[in-house]
Amino acid sequence: MKRDIRSYMYRVAIVLIVVSLVPALLSSAYNTNLFMKQTIRLVDARNGTELTRTGTLMERMLQQIMDFASKTAGDARFANLQTATEQWKAWLELNKLLYASPYVTEYMLYNGADRSLLISNYGIERNPERSAIPWIASQTPQIPLYQYEIKTGYSKPSKQMASIVQKLPGLQKEPNYIIFHVDLDKMYTSFLSELNADAELYNYYLTDATGTVVYHRDKSLIGTTLPDQMGNTNIQVDRIELQTFDWALVREVHTQLLYKEVSALKNKVLAVLFTVIGVMSVFILFGARELYKPFRSVVARMTENEEQLRRSLLGRFIRGETPVCPDLVRRWPEMSPNLVVAIMTPKHSLEGKKAGKAAASQIQHIQQRLTASAAFRLELFKERSGDDVVLFQLEHEDMNRFMTELLLTLEPAELESVIISVGGIHSLEDVHTSYIEALYAYNIGRIYTGDSPVYCFNKLPMDYEVPMKAAAIEELELAIRQQNERSFTEALNALFSEQQTVVEYNLNFYQTVSLLLRMFGQHSLSFLNELNQLITDKGIMNVTAVKQFLFAKFYSFRDYAEETKDYAGRIHDYIAAHYTENFSLDEMAEHLGISKQHLITVCKKRYNRTPIEYLNEIRIEEAKRLLADTRTKIADIGTRSGFNSNSYFAKVFKQYTGITASEYRELLFTRNTEKKPQLAES
The missing domain is CATH 1.10.10.60 (Homeodomain-like)
Known part of the structure; x- marks a missing residue:
């Protein structure tokens, strides 16, 4: 025995040691993954900083060009060109501007009066349509005064240009326009060429507000719209706005190639760690299985005790011995909202022990048939009196359908050996009401001799023949409503006199009870409970006890009537x-x-x-x-x-x-x- 205990303790120690190693390995895997993510985050931050810095420098350079263009456009010498001498002087001034900005490599002055074009380092062009900007004559009238427009797509041999067109103020009828040509190749060389050195990883380029490429290292893509890469998980796209020209600096990063080595290292480390964790988990699983064996019997007994406790609590809940409590209701979340309580009472057709054994066997056979039926889900309980209580869980609210299914499930011989009393359909919170109704159906159903062994609260056997309503019943109802105690007493004496036959007495009793049930409304449950207790203790043939009980209900109804009147207000x-x-x-x-x-x-x-x-x-x-x-x-x-x-x-x-x-x-x-x-x- 001691050797078994020592062996068991050794196994426990080994399992605990292995279990303690798993968190350490998981922590290592987490830290490795965190380190790799931090590395990637730092690279992304560096790339983002580089994009922001480059965009800021380019924005500053473009703003300087625009400030220079605005200053030049304000020069009155370019506004009015009416004579050849003025044009000659304007051309000389254009040549002087060539050294003002390293990125503006050419200037043009369009004379709206004679539609000529002064070109720095070239001279005069009388037909602008033969120049590099044939659109100047058709599109310039659309530009407002003191406003500028950026035109792209102008190129010279081995150079890509962007044109700044600005309308000049003047006294002549047709205004003049000054055009600044920005060398995009030089701009790319100054700002983006080094960033695009690793062409497989990075791609920096310029686009306008519509997404059209203004400049790209692949000259064939200039003027086109590149496909949207936002849905591509391998390409990370970032952009920064260049507001001066209404452009955008776009950066595409091939993240799969950028983090290829980092991801490969991370995957190898994680694969090793998770393999070790998997092996240890299998070892822990088998070890725990061996360690759990002594507890299986304990768990089985606890589960059995829990089920017995649940059934005992549900039985007490049905009988009303446990008050309604939300915590108790939450114990049965799987319970159907449509519940019916039925009480099965055996018919003792034989005497002595033989009768008891035959009844118990027949009840057990009925229970097995009901449990095996696919039409029902049920719980079985045993009453102290020997009767069996069955809790049916329904998928519908149709009592007629339930009664039909119940009668079809049982054989005629089984129905002849048992009395089945059925309550109404209620929720779990009101299941005690169904139990009280079933007791009432049993107590009232016995006073009427019929062919059916099933008593249903909603339709008792005497309801099928509709007996003649006694005149005293109407007098009794009128006396209750008018709270006339004398008339109520006279009606009771007439209904339960000693000269009546047993059949008349029973029917009068049933009609009186039905009247009071209808008039009491929501208080009918307590009335049914008291009535069942009266029948159980003294029977319905005890005229004195019945009259005393009904007379007490007269005063209860008076209180109920006053309460109803108060609730109306x-x-x-x-x-x-x-x-x-x-x-x-x-x-x-x-x-x-x-x-x-x-x-x-x-x-x-x-x-x-x-x-x-x-x-x-x-x-x-x-x-x-x-x-x-x-x-x-x-x-x-x-x-x-x-x-x-x-x-x-x-x-x-x-x-x-x-x-x-x-x-x-x-x-x-x-x-x-x-x-x-x-x-x-x-």
């Missing part, structure tokens, strides 16, 4: 205070402290309409007042009256008044107009 106050809000019947019932069904019952009894109808009536009255007293738009009136939909407001308004809201307002306007002349005449 509170319903009106709540609706009057909240009719402009969007609230539900559940919220209203919770505020009043009553159930939703009781709320509907009280409202129907007091106001002869449902709560929704009563609410709509108040809202329509408010809408009619607003239509008559204000000039508010009809759509806003619906909202201010509490309707959250204009179509629903229109529908309800016409339903209550017979006309639309606009017709109602027009009718009021017509009536007021007809009254004014009558007042004037009087």
Whole structure:
């Protein structure tokens, strides 16, 4: 024994050591991955800094060119060229400008009067269409005064240019234009050529506002629009705006090649680490399996005890021995919202021990058949009295369908050996109600001899023959509603006199109970519970006990009637205070402290309409007042009256008044107009 314990402890120690190594390896893998990511992040940061620095320098250079162009355009010597001498002097001045900026390599002056073109280091061109910028005559009139326009696509042999065209002020009818040619090749050499040294990794180029390439190391791409690389995970695209020329400096980085070696190293390290972790995990799994063996029996017993506790708690919940609690309801999240409780009571057709054994065997056979049926999901419980309680979980809310499936599942011989009492369909929170209803169905069903061994709360055997209603039943109902104690006592004595037959007595008892159930409404559950206790303790043939019980219910109904009257006033106050809000019947019932069904019952009894109808009536009255007293738009009136939909407001308004809201307002306007002349005449 000691050797087994020592061996077990050694195995535990080995497993714990291996388990402790796994976090260290995972931490190493995490740190390796973090280091690689940090390395990539630093490279990205350096690239981003280089892009920003280059873009800033280029922006500054372009701004200097633009400032120089604006200053030159303000020179009056270029504005008015009316004589050949003035043109000659302007050409000399253009040649002097060649040394002002290293990136502006050529100047042109377009004379709008004679459509000639002065070109630095060249002379005069009388026909601009034969020049390198044939568009100058057709497009320059579109440029506003003191404004400039950037033109691309002009090229000289082995050079790519960008033209700055600016309109000059002057006294002559046709204005002059000065053109500055910026050498893009020189700009590329100064700023971008070194950045594009590693052509496989980096690609820097210029685009205009439309995305057209202004300059690219591949001259064949200039003037084209490159495909969007944003969806390409291998290409990282960044850009910085050059606002002076409305251009953009674009950088494309081939990240797959850039981080190829880093990614390969990271993958190798992670592969080794995860392989080791995988091997250790397998070892831990097998070790834990061996270590878990002593606990399996303990876990099995705990699971069995947990199931027994769950079933015991559910049984107490059904019988009402445990109060309703949200924590208890959450214990059964898989439970269907449609539950039915049935009580199976064996018929003792044999005597003594033989009868008990036969009944138990038959009940067990019925339980097996119900459990095996695909039509039901059920839980079985044993009562202290020996009866069996069955909790059915339904996928629907149709009681007739359930009863049909139940009768089809059981054989006729099985039905003859047992009495099945069925309650109504309820949720888990109200499953105790179904249990009470099943008890009531059993107690009431026994007083009537019928062919069916199944008693259903919704339709008891005596309901199928519809016996003649005793006159005293109507007198009893009238006495309860009028709270006439004397008439109530006389009606009870007439219904339960000693001269009546057993059949008459039983039917009168059933009709009286049905009347009280209908009149008590939401309080019928406590009434059923007390009635079941009375039948169990004293039986229904004890006339004195029955009369005393029913007479006590007379006073209970008086309190209930007063309570209902009080709730009617509170319903009106709540609706009057909240009719402009969007609230539900559940919220209203919770505020009043009553159930939703009781709320509907009280409202129907007091106001002869449902709560929704009563609410709509108040809202329509408010809408009619607003239509008559204000000039508010009809759509806003619906909202201010509490309707959250204009179509629903229109529908309800016409339903209550017979006309639309606009017709109602027009009718009021017509009536007021007809009254004014009558007042004037009087």
